Amino acid sequence: MKFAIALFSPPHAPSSRRALRFAQAAIAGGHEIVRLFFYQDAVHSASGYVVNAQDELDVPREWREFVQTHQLDGVVCIAAALRRGVLNTEEAERYARTAANLQGPWELSGLGQLHEAVQMADRLICFGGP
Amino acid sequence: MSTLHVLSHSPFGDNRLSSCLRLLSSRDALLLCGDAVYALQAGTAQRQALELMPEVISLYALDEDVQARHLTPPERLNLIDYPGFVALSCQYDKVNTWL
Numbered sequence: 515m516k517f518a519i520a521l522f523s524p525p526h527a528p529s530s531r532r533a534l535r536f537a538q539a540a541i542a543g544g545h546e547i548v549r550l551f552f553y554q555d556a557v558h559s560a561s562g563y564v565v566n567a568q569d570e571l572d573v574p575r576e577w578r579e580f581v582q583t584h585q586l587d588g589v590v591c592i593a594a595a596l597r598r599g600v601l602n603t604e605e606a607e608r609y610a611r612t613a614a615n616l617q618g619p620w621e622l623s624g625l626g627q628l629h630e631a632v633q634m635a636d637r638l639i640c641f642g643g644p
Numbered sequence: 645m646s647t648l649h650v651l652s653h654s655p656f657g658d659n660r661l662s663s664c665l666r667l668l669s670s671r672d673a674l675l676l677c678g679d680a681v682y683a684l685q686a687g688t689a690q691r692q693a694l695e696l697m698p699e700v701i702s703l704y705a706l707d708e709d710v711q712a713r714h715l716t717p718p719e720r721l722n723l724i725d726y727p728g729f730v731a732l733s734c735q736y737d738k739v740n741t742w743l
Contacts, residue, residue, distance in 0.1 A: 515733075515734045517733070522743060528652075528678050529652055529678060532652070532677060532678065532706075535726045536726055536729055536730065538726070539725075539726035539727045539729065539730045540730045542727070543727055543730050543731075545730065545734075637733050637734070637738070637739055638739070639733055639739050639741070640739075640741040640743060641741065642741065642743040643652050643653055643678075643742075643743050644652055644653055644654075644678050644679050
């Protein structure tokens, strides 16, 4: 089965962890994730500047390692990211900001990527709210 | 077309659960996760509404969320883990999360 997963909630929301565990279970079960799309407050999970206490769950780090390990297509909504201060090097230069906090494996792109993911996948699974 | 409806908001804070219950058709199912499992709390109208759902509509909840809140589930409830969640997503034609 091909899954497209859309996440709408910030890293501290339980639904963010739920999305991660679902994605891990999908891969472990032999399914394919055609794309992860981080929208609205979920863009914070793609920031490389999030620091969590060592003994606490680090959702942004877990996502990053998960996407890297399985070579997934991790797309972050560019409009949602810019307004929340999540920028890659290119955008930081374009808007004259002093630093970039979005690095690989994430890519900034538009909402069209979510639409395309829905076309490619058998199921769209959304996670958001609490 | 069968749909798995996924709820995660507490049923005591908004009307997602009651709206969802009105929309369910006979081939659909309901999955409670996060604070939505509070609908299983004994002696509440929400729990009664779930128990009165037609038997053909399956009721699921994420086991970890039910355990974390120390709730005693009704007999018809199926407790699932994440691999079970993935399996349900495959079993139903669509997954509708009440964001």
